[in-house]
Amino acid sequence: MRKLSILLITVLSVFAVLVIVSPDLLAKQSEKPGFKYINAKDLELMRELKPYTLVINTMSMLEYQDHRIPGSICIPCDVFDKKASKILKKDLNRPVVFYCESEWCPKARHAAKRALALGCTNVYVLKGGIHAWKVAGFTTESINRIPRVGIHSVKPKILKSWIDKGLDMVIIDIRSTDPCSAYVSKNDRIKGSISIPMEELDKRYNEIPKGKPIIIVDEIGYRSFLAACFLRLKGYKDVKRLFGGMAAWHAFIEGR
Amino acid sequence: MKSRSRLSNAGILTILGLFITCFFPFTAYPQETSGVKCEESSCLQCHADHVFTKDFPNSVHAANGCTSCHTGIDLNNIYAHMSGETKPKLVSCGKCHKEIWEKYKKDYHYLYQDFRCYDCHRNIHQIKKQNGNFKIAVITQCTQCHTNDEYVKSGHGKAVLEGNKDAPTCTDCHGLHNVKVYHTSEFKHPEEARHFYDRTCMRCHSNEEMMKRHGLTAKTVEFYLDTYHGQVADLGYPSLVAGCVDCHTSHNILPPNDPHSSVNPANLVKTCGKCHPKYNIRMISYQSHPDVNDHTRFPILYWSHKFMGLLLLGTFLFFWVHTLLWWRKTYWEKHEKEKIGIVPKRLIKGSEGLQPIRRFTWKEIILHIALILSFFTVVLTGFPLKFHDMEWAKVLIRFWGGAHRAGIYHRIAGIVMWIEFLYVAIRSLRFLFPKGQTKGWLKRLFGPDSLFPNLKDLQDLRDMFKWFFNKGEEPKFDRWSYWEKFDFLAVFWGMSVIGITGLVLMKPEWSSYILPGWAFDVALDMHGEEAILAALFIFTVHFFNTHLIPKKFPMDRVIFTGRYTLEELKELRPKEYERLLAEGKIEEIKSKHPSILSKLLAAAFGLTSLLLGIFLAGLIIWSIIVHM
Numbered sequence: 001m002r003k004l005s006i007l008l009i010t011v012l013s014v015f016a017v018l019v020i021v022s023p024d025l026l027a028k029q030s031e032k033p034g035f036k037y038i039n040a041k042d043l044e045l046m047r048e049l050k051p052y053t054l055v056i057n058t059m060s061m062l063e064y065q066d067h068r069i070p071g072s073i074c075i076p077c078d079v080f081d082k083k084a085s086k087i088l089k090k091d092l093n094r095p096v097v098f099y100c101e102s103e104w105c106p107k108a109r110h111a112a113k114r115a116l117a118l119g120c121t122n123v124y125v126l127k128g129g130i131h132a133w134k135v136a137g138f139t140t141e142s143i144n145r146i147p148r149v150g151i152h153s154v155k156p157k158i159l160k161s162w163i164d165k166g167l168d169m170v171i172i173d174i175r176s177t178d179p180c181s182a183y184v185s186k187n188d189r190i191k192g193s194i195s196i197p198m199e200e201l202d203k204r205y206n207e208i209p210k211g212k213p214i215i216i217v218d219e220i221g222y223r224s225f226l227a228a229c230f231l232r233l234k235g236y237k238d239v240k241r242l243f244g245g246m247a248a249w250h251a252f253i254e255g256r
Numbered sequence: 257m258k259s260r261s262r263l264s265n266a267g268i269l270t271i272l273g274l275f276i277t278c279f280f281p282f283t284a285y286p287q288e289t290s291g292v293k294c295e296e297s298s299c300l301q302c303h304a305d306h307v308f309t310k311d312f313p314n315s316v317h318a319a320n321g322c323t324s325c326h327t328g329i330d331l332n333n334i335y336a337h338m339s340g341e342t343k344p345k346l347v348s349c350g351k352c353h354k355e356i357w358e359k360y361k362k363d364y365h366y367l368y369q370d371f372r373c374y375d376c377h378r379n380i381h382q383i384k385k386q387n388g389n390f391k392i393a394v395i396t397q398c399t400q401c402h403t404n405d406e407y408v409k410s411g412h413g414k415a416v417l418e419g420n421k422d423a424p425t426c427t428d429c430h431g432l433h434n435v436k437v438y439h440t441s442e443f444k445h446p447e448e449a450r451h452f453y454d455r456t457c458m459r460c461h462s463n464e465e466m467m468k469r470h471g472l473t474a475k476t477v478e479f480y481l482d483t484y485h486g487q488v489a490d491l492g493y494p495s496l497v498a499g500c501v502d503c504h505t506s507h508n509i510l511p512p513n514d515p516h517s518s519v520n521p522a523n524l525v526k527t528c529g530k531c532h533p534k535y536n537i538r539m540i541s542y543q544s545h546p547d548v549n550d551h552t553r554f555p556i557l558y559w560s561h562k563f564m565g566l567l568l569l570g571t572f573l574f575f576w577v578h579t580l581l582w583w584r585k586t587y588w589e590k591h592e593k594e595k596i597g598i599v600p601k602r603l604i605k606g607s608e609g610l611q612p613i614r615r616f617t618w619k620e621i622i623l624h625i626a627l628i629l630s631f632f633t634v635v636l637t638g639f640p641l642k643f644h645d646m647e648w649a650k651v652l653i654r655f656w657g658g659a660h661r662a663g664i665y666h667r668i669a670g671i672v673m674w675i676e677f678l679y680v681a682i683r684s685l686r687f688l689f690p691k692g693q694t695k696g697w698l699k700r701l702f703g704p705d706s707l708f709p710n711l712k713d714l715q716d717l718r719d720m721f722k723w724f725f726n727k728g729e730e731p732k733f734d735r736w737s738y739w740e741k742f743d744f745l746a747v748f749w750g751m752s753v754i755g756i757t758g759l760v761l762m763k764p765e766w767s768s769y770i771l772p773g774w775a776f777d778v779a780l781d782m783h784g785e786e787a788i789l790a791a792l793f794i795f796t797v798h799f800f801n802t803h804l805i806p807k808k809f810p811m812d813r814v815i816f817t818g819r820y821t822l823e824e825l826k827e828l829r830p831k832e833y834e835r836l837l838a839e840g841k842i843e844e845i846k847s848k849h850p851s852i853l854s855k856l857l858a859a860a861f862g863l864t865s866l867l868l869g870i871f872l873a874g875l876i877i878w879s880i881i882v883h884m
Contacts, residue, residue, distance in 0.1 A: 066370065067370045101368070102368065131367050131368060134361065134366065134367050135361075135362065135367060137361065140370070141346075142346060145346075148369070148371055148372075148375035150400030150401050151401055152400075152401060152403045153401060153402060153403065154403070222368050222369075225369050225401075226369070255530075
């Protein structure tokens with residue numbers, strides 16, 4: 001009888017464990033990043049309480065000048081090491097908040113880690129980036145707004161067919177090659193594309209030949225539009241962008 | 257005097273003139289003059305383009321003037337503006353268009369691309385009240401960036417361009433000023449995107465009047481929701497099943513007979529292959545939203561559905577009547593005995609009847625417990641799909657952690673049930689052919705220890721009904737009564753229907769090498785109907801026959817302790833008692849009284865299962881009534 005009771009208890013407890021313990025509980029605890037995440041409302045509050053809080057845009061100068069969180073400064077993540085130490089080392093205890101364009105963007109996190117390495121003690125990352133700032137209802141300000149124009153987007157399927165047909169066009173990959181923004185390996189590019197990171201576009205756009213159709217490619221399709229508008233402003237007529245960026249491209253190529 | 261008065265008149269006129277030329281243009285609340293605010297006259301001195309001088313005064317915003325939108329210009333220091341020292345602020349249309357602005361603040365174009373109102377409404381200074389086709393205007397506007405050739409060629413796009421008022425334009429699906437990012441991002445937000453697409457498509461396609469106008473049926477949505485894809489979709493993903501756009505695509509929506517349509521038979525292989533890798537081509541005959549009542553298009557599905565319906569009706573009609581009559585008889589009998597003070601013999605101290613005897617071996621007990629656990633698991637994970645639109649189904653699916661996880665548990669429990677079934681089948685064969693001995697198997701099959709029905713069972717059934725109506729004695733049962741045999745054999749039937757259909761549905765890609773696609777429709781329907789039959793039969797008929805009958809109420813713990821008393825054997829299975837007595841086997845089955853721990857466990861586990869089962873039966877019956 002005791003045997004049976006033990007068996008019963010074992011069967012019941014195994015069942016209970018199966019039901020109650022969901023894999024979530026067993027999920028590995030994520031590593032502590034060392035910096036803190038802050039949401040948009042708390043950032044606004046923090047700026048009221050501590051007006052010396054430094055808010056740093058980690059995107060390109062083009063994006064920063066187009067629209068930014070009011071009062072923020074810009075340290076593009078690829079030149080972080082050059083520029084940041086001067087600004088940050090003045091007061092290592094000053095609260096510093098990094099942000100980039102959206103929750104998908106790794107730049108602010110990278111910058112925050114580098115700030116910690118410099119010795120900053122109060123390092124934050126704005127959760128959800130400037131996108132979350134807007135969602136929370138806060139406004140942005142513009143220094144040099146790039147006028148928006150109609151930019152045709154091309155789906156991966158179409159772009160692939162153009163490449164296969166050997167259409168004469170220039171594919172510009174604006175993703176940063178710096179490790180701070182999801183490092184792009186050479187194999188990760190569309191064959192024949194030219195790399196001009198968004199951070200350098202305002203200085204290097206002259207390298208792009210005029211008179212040919214241009215396709216702008218980015219990470220997930222959020223940044224190519226602004227880059228395309230910038231090129232249109234600079235006189236390039238036929239500028240298109242890859243819909244969904246390289247993420248959509250890979251999804252298409254892998255048949256997802 | 258006269259000259260003085262002239263002078264003073266001239267002075268007044270000069271002051272007035274100065275007032276008009278200097279002050280009037282900058283007054284805070286200017287007067288309207290022919291649709292143009294007078295402040296404009298000063299703005300227009302510099303901003304003299306045709307747009308501002310001719311178009312704007314005739315536009316809908318003419319009465320607002322310039323500075324109500326272009327704020328941040330100090331009218332008292334116009335030179336600061338002219339020299340570029342101060343710049344006007346960004347125009348905020350939301351000051352007036354508050355409702356739209358509130359919506360637009362969450363729009364993808366604003367959040368991710370910082371599109372302002374005037375980035376789309378570029379002709380802001382020329383806007384007039386439009387009397388044209390709004391839907392076409394939207395297409396013209398959106399396609400400036402979104403070159404969706406597929407949409408324009410699709411059934412929807414064509415219809416809009418032909419002036420159809422029902423067909424959706426871009427904003428009908430994506431929203432006008434509340435475009436969400438996941439609308440276009442299946443790979444980034446697979447769950448939300450699917451929810452959105454389904455909701456959007458169903459909004460029109462379940463509208464009976466609208467569908468009727470275009471020769472379509474609104475029932476398609478209902479039919480889809482009754483398939484596996486629809487059930488999981490309705491419960492909320494994240495189990496990735498085909499929503500509307502996964503098969504029909506989001507923009508290239510064309511009728512099946514169009515060779516460019518994703519649901520054209522020639523393209524279905526690819527369309528289904530997006531989710532189902534390595535399947536046999538015959539799977540494409542699967543119907544994604546079949547009408548079970550359409551016997552011309554889906555004859556096998558129709559007849560299998562009808563057969564299952566009749567089986568359910570017949571089984572429950574018979575057994576529920578049987579149960580009701582049985583309960584009446586025993587309850588009345590018990591009442592009579594209580595009235596005259598007859599106490600069951602087993603309650604009398606020291607009687608021989610208290611001798612515990614063994615009915616089930618520990619293997620059978622474990623088998624039954626495993627069966628209870630696996631059965632509850634399949635019921636609790638499967639029925640939320642069957643009744644996906646009920647609120648309790650959603651609660652239950654959340655409890656399991658989503659349809660995907662519930663599906664995994666359902667499959668595991670299903671495999672456990674298969675193992676139990678095979679174990680029982682092997683035991684049955686061993687019983688019939690002990691040590692490979694075939695001689696006398698028929699005798700064993702129809703013998704008293706067999707669970708196979710024999711002639712006596714038919715007689716017992718007849719006598720039982722006589723007894724229900726006080727027309728005879730209660731039949732004397734042997735080791736297994738006819739309802740216990742039915743319970744046992746029903747499992748064989750049930751497993752062959754629910755188990756095989758379950759296996760077929762578990763991995764449709766593999767099944768497609770044996771069965772055509774339409775068989776999955778039939779399999780799902782039979783799986784669901786048989787599930788209702790099995791669950792309701794166990795939770796009502798089996799529960800009553802073995803536990804809730806007044807003699808045993810609230811439960812019979814013999815299946816958990818394996819033992820009952822000699823007195824119970826005599827009372828419930830007199831024929832077996834007589835047989836064992838004659839064969840001298842009573843001593844063999846005598847046992848010890850069960851321990852307090854096993855009694856406690858039996859009560860706790862048994863009663864919990866009973867209560868849970870009855871509760872579930874209630875939910876199932878309620879859901880059936882709601883769906884009638």
